[in-house]
Amino acid sequence: MPVRVAVDAMGGDHAPGVVVEGVLDAIAEAGDRLTVLLVGREAEVRAELDRIGGAEGEHLRVVDAPQAIEMGESPTVALKAKPQSSIHLGIGAVKQGRADAFASAGNTGAVMAAALFGLGRLPGVLRPALPGYLPTPTGTCVLLDVGANVEVRPEHLVQFAQMGAVFGAAFLGKDDVSVGLVNVGEEPGKGTDTVKEAHHTLRELGERGALRFVGNVEGRDILQHGADVCVCDGFVGNVVLKLAESVATILPAMVKTEIGRQDLDGPSAQTVGGVLKGMLAPFDYQAFGGVPMLGIDGTVVIGHGGSSARACKQMVLSTAGLVEQNLTARIARALHDSSEATS
Amino acid sequence: MPVRVAVDAMGGDHAPGVVVEGVLDAIAEAGDRLTVLLVGREAEVRAELDRIGGAEGEHLRVVDAPQAIEMGESPTVALKAKPQSSIHLGIGAVKQGRADAFASAGNTGAVMAAALFGLGRLPGVLRPALPGYLPTPTGTCVLLDVGANVEVRPEHLVQFAQMGAVFGAAFLGKDDVSVGLVNVGEEPGKGTDTVKEAHHTLRELGERGALRFVGNVEGRDILQHGADVCVCDGFVGNVVLKLAESVATILPAMVKTEIGRQDLDGPSAQTVGGVLKGMLAPFDYQAFGGVPMLGIDGTVVIGHGGSSARACKQMVLSTAGLVEQNLTARIARALHDSSEATS
Numbered sequence: 001m002p003v004r005v006a007v008d009a010m011g012g013d014h015a016p017g018v019v020v021e022g023v024l025d026a027i028a029e030a031g032d033r034l035t036v037l038l039v040g041r042e043a044e045v046r047a048e049l050d051r052i053g054g055a056e057g058e059h060l061r062v063v064d065a066p067q068a069i070e071m072g073e074s075p076t077v078a079l080k081a082k083p084q085s086s087i088h089l090g091i092g093a094v095k096q097g098r099a100d101a102f103a104s105a106g107n108t109g110a111v112m113a114a115a116l117f118g119l120g121r122l123p124g125v126l127r128p129a130l131p132g133y134l135p136t137p138t139g140t141c142v143l144l145d146v147g148a149n150v151e152v153r154p155e156h157l158v159q160f161a162q163m164g165a166v167f168g169a170a171f172l173g174k175d176d177v178s179v180g181l182v183n184v185g186e187e188p189g190k191g192t193d194t195v196k197e198a199h200h201t202l203r204e205l206g207e208r209g210a211l212r213f214v215g216n217v218e219g220r221d222i223l224q225h226g227a228d229v230c231v232c233d234g235f236v237g238n239v240v241l242k243l244a245e246s247v248a249t250i251l252p253a254m255v256k257t258e259i260g261r262q263d264l265d266g267p268s269a270q271t272v273g274g275v276l277k278g279m280l281a282p283f284d285y286q287a288f289g290g291v292p293m294l295g296i297d298g299t300v301v302i303g304h305g306g307s308s309a310r311a312c313k314q315m316v317l318s319t320a321g322l323v324e325q326n327l328t329a330r331i332a333r334a335l336h337d338s339s340e341a342t343s
Numbered sequence: 344m345p346v347r348v349a350v351d352a353m354g355g356d357h358a359p360g361v362v363v364e365g366v367l368d369a370i371a372e373a374g375d376r377l378t379v380l381l382v383g384r385e386a387e388v389r390a391e392l393d394r395i396g397g398a399e400g401e402h403l404r405v406v407d408a409p410q411a412i413e414m415g416e417s418p419t420v421a422l423k424a425k426p427q428s429s430i431h432l433g434i435g436a437v438k439q440g441r442a443d444a445f446a447s448a449g450n451t452g453a454v455m456a457a458a459l460f461g462l463g464r465l466p467g468v469l470r471p472a473l474p475g476y477l478p479t480p481t482g483t484c485v486l487l488d489v490g491a492n493v494e495v496r497p498e499h500l501v502q503f504a505q506m507g508a509v510f511g512a513a514f515l516g517k518d519d520v521s522v523g524l525v526n527v528g529e530e531p532g533k534g535t536d537t538v539k540e541a542h543h544t545l546r547e548l549g550e551r552g553a554l555r556f557v558g559n560v561e562g563r564d565i566l567q568h569g570a571d572v573c574v575c576d577g578f579v580g581n582v583v584l585k586l587a588e589s590v591a592t593i594l595p596a597m598v599k600t601e602i603g604r605q606d607l608d609g610p611s612a613q614t615v616g617g618v619l620k621g622m623l624a625p626f627d628y629q630a631f632g633g634v635p636m637l638g639i640d641g642t643v644v645i646g647h648g649g650s651s652a653r654a655c656k657q658m659v660l661s662t663a664g665l666v667e668q669n670l671t672a673r674i675a676r677a678l679h680d681s682s683e684a685t686s
Contacts, residue, residue, distance in 0.1 A: 236578065
């Protein structure tokens with residue numbers, strides 16, 4: 001049985017062109033593993049298919065969605081005003097069982113709101129969370145929440161840790177991921193009351209073997225892979241993720257300035273540029289293409305607004321991979337097991 | 344009149360050796376601008392002076408403090424248990440008017456607590472704040488708070504902005520520093536309730552011309568110099584500062600790995616290393632040596648625990664510079680003017 005992914009053809013800064021292209025490439029690569037419902041303004045989507053030389057068939061079907069939510073629109077306003085948007089109808093396809101997952105590089109807030117409203121939360125989930133990932137010298141670490149929840153209670157952080165551990169295991173391909181709590185010091189008594197209480201519960205879960213909790217991770221530890229999964233509220237996570245991502249933007253400028261200051265010759269500058277390029281390769285967000293909303297009763301993946309065709313292709317393939325790995329069911333089980341143990 | 348700086352001879356991982364050395368170097372450089380009270384265990388301090396070949400004189404006097412607070416000690420416990428510590432007596436010298444400022448590379452929490460208790464806050468200051476600084480491609484930006492206040496109210500953030508603007512002007516040598524609020528999006532409606540309310544007040548102050556408020560700065564903007572002064576709570580600031588500082592630690596490892604992967608020859612590797620070294624120069628925390636606690640009724644500068652002799656020298660010179668610039672009086676005036684305007 002192929003995985004059926006509904007894809008938001010209108011999502012992202014360069015939609016629908018790059019989305020259609022990415023979907024065709026994903027289908028070509030996945031072969032019989034994948035079918036796609038391409039949800040968007042039918043005429044526009046078909047025009048793009050014609051342009052690229054793709055066509056509907058066994059692995060691809062176009063679903064008309066007469067409305068599209070723009071990147072800058074207010075999610076709450078747009079969701080009411082545009083019930084026939086590609087985001088609504090894509091989520092609807094998952095709800096009705098016509099698709100196994102939904103993927104969009106569109107308006108993150110609108111996708112999150114539509115998913116929450118249309119699919120709801122998994123049993124026991126207090127708040128869905130959005131993970132991000134960061135390259136480290138020894139691999140990749142997962143950070144969550146990165147923006148869905150700017151204000152949290154301790155029990156939210158604890159659930160982020162539990163959901164993050166399941167996602168981290170799937171994403172990093174590791175069984176026994178380490179989980180750390182982002183904090184201002186190593187000692188358990190550090191941080192806000194919320195973080196201290198979360199620390200206490202996470203340590204108990206760790207002692208019970210429900211989680212490999214490694215304690216607090218400080219700002220300096222995050223990029224040095226202090227933990228496979230770093231847990232924080234959505235405010236801290238959003239700032240940290242964007243700051244870390246910006247390093248990949250700033251480095252080339254700093255290298256260029258320094259090359260000029262040292263007045264290096266062409267071949268030397270080229271050597272330096274080559275090393276820089278190799279170093280920055282892991283920062284390429286296009287490699288994974290998107291992140292799942294954790295805690296939703298269904299698989300919903302959100303891609304980068306600036307996604308290219310390659311990023312869209314990876315988003316679709318990653319989404320299919322998460323379905324194959326039963327991510328949602330595994331999160332549900334992890335939360336259920338943990339609540340059984342505490343009750 | 345020379346500036347009289349009381350220096351914690353026992354503060355830091357390598358005290359008293361590097362502190363004594365740094366103080367002697369600072370005096371040699373500052374000439375008649377500076378006198379130092381070196382506060383610490385007299386026998387140990389004198390032994391270091393002998394070792395280095397320094398001596399008491401017109402510009403240097405040793406003050407005996409029989410106790411020393413260690414780096415790892417709990418500030419609250421240590422402050423009660425060790426009333427004769429170098430931190431207490433150094434702050435005491437400022438309080439009694441025998442010194443114009445106190446500088447320590449020791450236990451940050453203990454220095455902050457002793458300063459708050461011994462010198463108190465400037466009139467109207469709700470919470471003192473600790474700034475940090477980060478190199479950007481176009482200069483340096485100031486970030487505050489970086490750890491003194493992990494939980495804040497909107498009015499605290501507003502005062503951090505006001506105090507940060509005064510410090511930023513002195514530190515960056517600019518008249519009209521821009522001030523931004525660290526947030527998860529550009530729009531005023533983003534973030535927590537606390538941040539939203541602070542944004543509102545800061546915008547009003549900006550419209551009145553009391554502050555050059557440039558709005559929200561996102562994580563990606565901080566290192567790209569989105570503002571000269573970036574304001575946030577001490578939790579976010581601490582994580583951001585340590586994360587950004589860690590880049591300087593991680594880059595050499597990443598460069599080395601990439602040089603190995605590309606199997607570069609010796610001269611090429613050397614070229615790359617040279618560029619890296621030049622790029623990392625601005626990340627050198629020893630260049631300034633320490634940061635002042637803003638909002639304290641007196642000048643108190645905190646240095647890095649790992650300070651070298653050069654960092655200690657810079658800490659002492661920077662402290663004298665802040666006294667010469669009347670930082671404390673300027674902060675008091677800025678807060679007073681602002682409260683006059685609102686009342």
